Amino acid sequence: MEILDHLILGFGTALSPENLFYCFVGVLLGTFIGVLPGLGPTATIAMLLPITYYLSPTASMIMLAGIYYGSQYGGSTTAILMNLPGEVSSSVTAIDGYQLARNGQAGKALAIAAIGSFIAGTFATFVIALAAMPLSDIALSFGSAEYFSLILLGIVISTTLAHGSMVRGMAMIITGMLFGLVGTDPETGMFRFTFGMIQLSDGVETVAVALGIFGLSEILRNLEQNASTGNVTTAKITSLMPSREDLKQAAGPIIRGSVLGSVMGVLPGGGSILSAFSSYALEKKLSRHPERFGHGALEGVAAPESANNAGAQTSFIPMLTLGIPPNALMALMAGALMIQGITPGPNVVYQQPELFWGLIASMWIGNAMLVILNLPLVGLWVSLLKIPYSIMLPAIVVFSTLGVYTVNNSTFDLYTLLFFGLAGYLFRRFDCEVAPFLVGFVLSGLLETHFRRALSFSSGNLDTFITHPISAGILAVAALVILLVAMPSVRKTREVAFADSDD
Amino acid sequence: MHINVKDVGSGAMFLVIGLAFTWNGWRNLPLTTDGAIGPGSFPLGLSLLLTGFGVGLIIKAMRTEPATLTPISWRGLPLIVLSVLVFAVSIETLGALPALLASTFLAAMAPREANWKTATIVTVALTAFCLGVFIYALGLPYPVIGPLLRLP
Numbered sequence: 343m344e345i346l347d348h349l350i351l352g353f354g355t356a357l358s359p360e361n362l363f364y365c366f367v368g369v370l371l372g373t374f375i376g377v378l379p380g381l382g383p384t385a386t387i388a389m390l391l392p393i394t395y396y397l398s399p400t401a402s403m404i405m406l407a408g409i410y411y412g413s414q415y416g417g418s419t420t421a422i423l424m425n426l427p428g429e430v431s432s433s434v435t436a437i438d439g440y441q442l443a444r445n446g447q448a449g450k451a452l453a454i455a456a457i458g459s460f461i462a463g464t465f466a467t468f469v470i471a472l473a474a475m476p477l478s479d480i481a482l483s484f485g486s487a488e489y490f491s492l493i494l495l496g497i498v499i500s501t502t503l504a505h506g507s508m509v510r511g512m513a514m515i516i517t518g519m520l521f522g523l524v525g526t527d528p529e530t531g532m533f534r535f536t537f538g539m540i541q542l543s544d545g546v547e548t549v550a551v552a553l554g555i556f557g558l559s560e561i562l563r564n565l566e567q568n569a570s571t572g573n574v575t576t577a578k579i580t581s582l583m584p585s586r587e588d589l590k591q592a593a594g595p596i597i598r599g600s601v602l603g604s605v606m607g608v609l610p611g612g613g614s615i616l617s618a619f620s621s622y623a624l625e626k627k628l629s630r631h632p633e634r635f636g637h638g639a640l641e642g643v644a645a646p647e648s649a650n651n652a653g654a655q656t657s658f659i660p661m662l663t664l665g666i667p668p669n670a671l672m673a674l675m676a677g678a679l680m681i682q683g684i685t686p687g688p689n690v691v692y693q694q695p696e697l698f699w700g701l702i703a704s705m706w707i708g709n710a711m712l713v714i715l716n717l718p719l720v721g722l723w724v725s726l727l728k729i730p731y732s733i734m735l736p737a738i739v740v741f742s743t744l745g746v747y748t749v750n751n752s753t754f755d756l757y758t759l760l761f762f763g764l765a766g767y768l769f770r771r772f773d774c775e776v777a778p779f780l781v782g783f784v785l786s787g788l789l790e791t792h793f794r795r796a797l798s799f800s801s802g803n804l805d806t807f808i809t810h811p812i813s814a815g816i817l818a819v820a821a822l823v824i825l826l827v828a829m830p831s832v833r834k835t836r837e838v839a840f841a842d843s844d845d
Numbered sequence: 846m847h848i849n850v851k852d853v854g855s856g857a858m859f860l861v862i863g864l865a866f867t868w869n870g871w872r873n874l875p876l877t878t879d880g881a882i883g884p885g886s887f888p889l890g891l892s893l894l895l896t897g898f899g900v901g902l903i904i905k906a907m908r909t910e911p912a913t914l915t916p917i918s919w920r921g922l923p924l925i926v927l928s929v930l931v932f933a934v935s936i937e938t939l940g941a942l943p944a945l946l947a948s949t950f951l952a953a954m955a956p957r958e959a960n961w962k963t964a965t966i967v968t969v970a971l972t973a974f975c976l977g978v979f980i981y982a983l984g985l986p987y988p989v990i991g992p993l994l995r996l997p
Contacts, residue, residue, distance in 0.1 A: 351992070393983070396983055437931070474891075503925070509898060509901065509902065510855060510902075512898065513855070513859045513895060513899070513902070515899040516891050516894055516895045517859065518896060519891055520862065520888060520891050520892060520895065523887070523888050525892075527874075529878075529884065530878055530883065530884050532873075532874065534870070534873075534874060534882050534884055534888065535866060535869055535870065535888070537869065558925070558929075561925060562918070562922055562925060563920065564954065565918040565920075565921030565922065565925070565955060565957075566915045566916065566917065566918050566921075576988035660882075713982055725870060730958075731956060732953070732956040732958055732959050732964075732967075733967055734964065734973060735952060735953070735955060735956055735969055736949050736952040736953040736955075736964075736968070737931070737967075737971055739925060739928055739948070739949075739952035739955075740928075740945065740948060740949045740952060740971055740975060741975075743928070743932045743948060744932075744945070744975055744979060745927050747932070747933075747936060748979065751937065753933045753934075753937065756930075756932065756933035757931055757933065758930060760926060760929050761931075763925075764926070765858075768854070768858060769855070769858065770850045771854065771914055771915070772850075772852075772854040772855035772858070773851045773855065773912075774855050784892075790882050790887045793882075793887060794881070794882050794887070796884070797881070797882050798881050802880070802881070802882070
């Protein structure tokens, strides 16, 4: 069995003391920021990008991945105990989880959430292990026409699946794409949109853009409101052990959540948030007693918690195998790889097998660590919420500033940080999600290169995208998605599905 | 007339960015080079599309319910901007220690409930932490005290 060899290689890599340590650091940090509202995994990963430069590529990927799925565990803890979702993806968990906690069943809800997450994490690890090789092989046979269509499909799906207004989402992607084109044109060597600034000839620094648009703008947004974490009531944790009946009741939702979450995670614009919302909706539809949802249904905790963890992990698949990051967080992971001189894409699995399989194995190890970290230490995490925002805020600002400066030792990057921080703040004020911006920023160079390359092979014939059968098929799917979303009935469902997701 | 501020605001931003890229690209970048597609076409398509979205949102704003914006924090916003600016200006001249102290303190004063005492404690602790991690542990080559502050 080939896959067995891969997994042995993976576990061999992931179990080395160095990688084990960074896996632990990652999941610990992930839980930490998962518990704290107002600091998401994307901003955290952006802050740590400069530091990963000093780690080995494998260790840095393992640590950053741990932050992402670790934050899914941490987010559920405060969602259940205090109705305070630390992450957007746990806001569904809060609905039924908090009700359970108020009925004195907090321990049960926490345990089911952790068990569900662990099973889903295990399942998703195997999905990645099985899907990676075949997908990479397919991707290697792709030409520029196919790649162009695939990226376009990704952009189309990510605007339709992302929450918030679709028009704004599309405009934000295009804005990001335009800023992504700033710099030297790879084909002709001409400077584009540098507005006379020589520092822009290598493009806008990704770390500065990401930290500005995610970190700094979020801080400016938080300063608008009164920081109020004072009077939250914490539910008492009684017994952590769920009964046999509870497990039986949760088994179905956990399995369905794992599968649905894995699928949703692969989709562009997907990841943990979409996974959690759709699996909650599915369980409610399947249940014989849908009226129990919202009043402490155990399924309402088991399903979304399994799904968000599975989705967080499988969203690595398109980034690692196709080189196309499906969401903003994966765009940063791709950036982390590029800092190390590795181009994300189908070649990673062949040229960096240790990194690839080590990362996958570390996900399973990290999930096991998380169960141990979360259940016995739950009290510790809850007490973290007593850290006032007035201490968190300067820390985030200074780490961001210093972090951006260390990338190129350039003060110009700091002005970039400020520019995108203020721009991101304005966008957020006007209800524009900033995540699509980063996706567009990272994808535009790739999209343009494949567009131009495909056209130069076909000597300028635009029908090259349709005469290649695979490319034509992908474009047809993209057209279908646009048509579907334009249909009034679908549009209404979409609005309902995302109604609760505005944070 | 009721106008949705959020629609107008986002529309105006997209319009301005779209026009800036259209204008700059149109003036400087050829649409084709030697018969092949040039560096100007792809961005031109994008920037025109974005301009269109901007116009669309502004038109939409006339017909939607008015929205209210949350008030800007006039204490926090300038302090955060200043914090980054001060760091940028001082890191290479005054050195890492003064740069970190000044920018952390400015950021620490940004929240409404901030006070001198805690801000000072936070500043000292964070500066020590940053110097420890970045200069001593990671060995970054920034002078702790910069050339402007050194005695001849």
